[in-house]
Amino acid sequence: MQIILLSGGSGKRLWPLSNEIRAKQFIKIFGTVDEYHESMLQRVLRQIHKNFSQVSIIVSTSRNQKSILKKYVDADTDISIEPCRRNTFPAIALTAAYLRDVKKISDDEPIIICPVDPYVEDNFFAKFKDMANLVENSAANLVLLGINPTYPSEKYGYIIPAENNLVSDVLEFKEKPDSKTAQKYIQRGGLWNGGVFACKISYVLEKSRELLNFDTCDELFKNYSELPNISFDYAVVEHEKNIKVVRYIGDWKDVGTWNTLTEVMTEKNIGKVQFDDACENSHVINETDMPIIAMGLQNIVVAASPDGILIADKARSSFIKPFAENIHEQIKFIEKSWGVYKVIDVSEGSLTIKAILDAGNRMRYHSHEYRDEVWTVIEGNGRVVLDGRIKSVAVGDVIKIPAFVKHTIIADTDLKVIEVQIGEDITVEDKILWED
């Protein structure tokens, strides 16, 4: 059994903490017993490992999330990279082809495709074993995980089971019906689709050949930008006649909006906040180092990051997307595989960054065409490489890096650098990578 975690998505709904690079699954917001905050991705991985002593996980993600993702998964976790952002069907096809072509896994192997953001109880993941068994030992092409619906939502897929058992054949699957139709499905005993699909690798690749015209990893990768932007639910599940469903009994929450996310927070705040006594049912998530004072707030969520500040009535917060899409600012806080960088000043013709490298890490060897850089080390020790020459650096050292000079920094201890970039046209694209 192979678990494919789908970790894509740009997460505009959790602005300003999520953005194109830091998707919602990386926000450390969930309290655990020992007061450590874990992200959605960390929570799901912990729950999977709790259910399975040995398990193969591959994470499907987009190119710009690879760097941050590596910080959140074990070194031996496989990652399948989408060359650009498409929907779930191309991402699943590419990952299945990667498992067969690159990892040489038999295409009879059951795969469990699971989103990275279900907020559920631990036994949700125990159902994966039942689903894999059905893939191997029943005639079903596809096995779904059904959730008891609580209201006629228009946001989910509906599964109509043939019987009211823990395992059942599926009579019909309908993705995102209108509320009236959803109501009818619920009256017929319909279940919400929990977003988990089980099938054989070969099943995905057959559908890929049939609907996307390609079924090898190379072909899919090369032609990825031409593939249709379609979900697995619409492209495959709605048309499949031979489906079984396994029921999950327990809490299941879609924590994709601030409203629902604050419901599962164990504290009313994260970060520097003072509340007055008149605040009720209000949550503040403060990722900046600016102090916040909250007074007399009722049913309000506040989320602040270097990228912006949201102040919203909780019920209204689900409608944030168009407002967040209006914002086209430089992203200010970026997690990289080597540490984090924060944009601390944006001026005409200049950008100032604070780079924090963890001991033992290093930036990739690179150069820029259109900007000079001045680095000042403010904490720690390391080595700088400039056009092949290595030099030790410590607190107070200043390194001038003119355009075209290849450079990197290696952190021998935890290391902090203030980097002043100067140039007429400063973009993240102006970066040429070099072999050491």
Place this chain on the structure above:
Amino acid sequence: MQIILLSGGSGKRLWPLSNEIRAKQFIKIFGTVDEYHESMLQRVLRQIHKNFSQVSIIVSTSRNQKSILKKYVDADTDISIEPCRRNTFPAIALTAAYLRDVKKISDDEPIIICPVDPYVEDNFFAKFKDMANLVENSAANLVLLGINPTYPSEKYGYIIPAENNLVSDVLEFKEKPDSKTAQKYIQRGGLWNGGVFACKISYVLEKSRELLNFDTCDELFKNYSELPNISFDYAVVEHEKNIKVVRYIGDWKDVGTWNTLTEVMTEKNIGKVQFDDACENSHVINETDMPIIAMGLQNIVVAASPDGILIADKARSSFIKPFAENIHEQIKFIEKSWGVYKVIDVSEGSLTIKAILDAGNRMRYHSHEYRDEVWTVIEGNGRVVLDGRIKSVAVGDVIKIPAFVKHTIIADTDLKVIEVQIGEDITVEDKILWED
């Protein structure tokens, strides 16, 4: 006639836009016809000049506000500096002594003592002439400006006039009575004290000699920190029997809290903000460059500056003081006479600042004992002086300034510098000023 504007106060009630250095009178928040935002101080000065073609103004302020104050007043405006913060009586005594001893003004000259923050109509200031006339031509020792009260507030002084005329003798003055007593004063035809006092210089200096033991500028200045922390209202006005009052008829607003300040704002926001349609009676003042999204807010004021973020129900916002006093962060945004500086990063053993100098201005020649600095010019041209040696600098130039090296920068054009300070003990006190 001399006008003394009292421009002290730390303004915790308008946190995070006001702080020890930037008092509330410097916040540019008031819309005028040409869309330019002016501060309370600028508004008051404009209104005074509108009423008087020729007028002598002296501003009494504290040492740490001198630098910012100079940006807001004409070059020929006198400034009287309190060596440390006391209340209004010592500040008024010091300024009166300065007028007599340093400016050699006759101590028969009428002075009008006025706070810098009354939000009033232009004709409020026309009353100053009537008050000065009464000082010169009546037997009154003190002339007050009365305001029609609108409710039995505990925040103001109450004046009981003998008659219901535009000018009247005063039977009684009571500073900040409780609400029940205030109600009785209002029933007796009592007026609020508008905070404006008119008298002769000699009157203040007599009271100073009598109550503070000193009456010369030198003595008062030298012994300032030992003077009692008492207001003019309590120390002098409550005990004076020979008072007249002049009535002002018109709008008078105390805009010292967010609640009252937003009432006089002409727009619902200043700075980068998106409101959704469900926001009602809510104001956002955003002095950061971070975008804000406000959704479904009812009667909320949001104020954001690099020093922090307030989100408050408007009615609750008047109770901010104890919360603001709990915050002991490095002040992030400081206006200086030469421009502004912004703290853009605070790290252990290092502070990074963006200094913005206006063309023609210069920092004072100074050195530090406990920190090195690295300056990178990111915009403009200027000259740096290091231990007496002058050097031209332009964009991209890096200047290293070790501890003890005397230095300054002169802006030949508008100039921006990123300054990285490195040292174990970085404080604003570590600054030694030198003659050029």
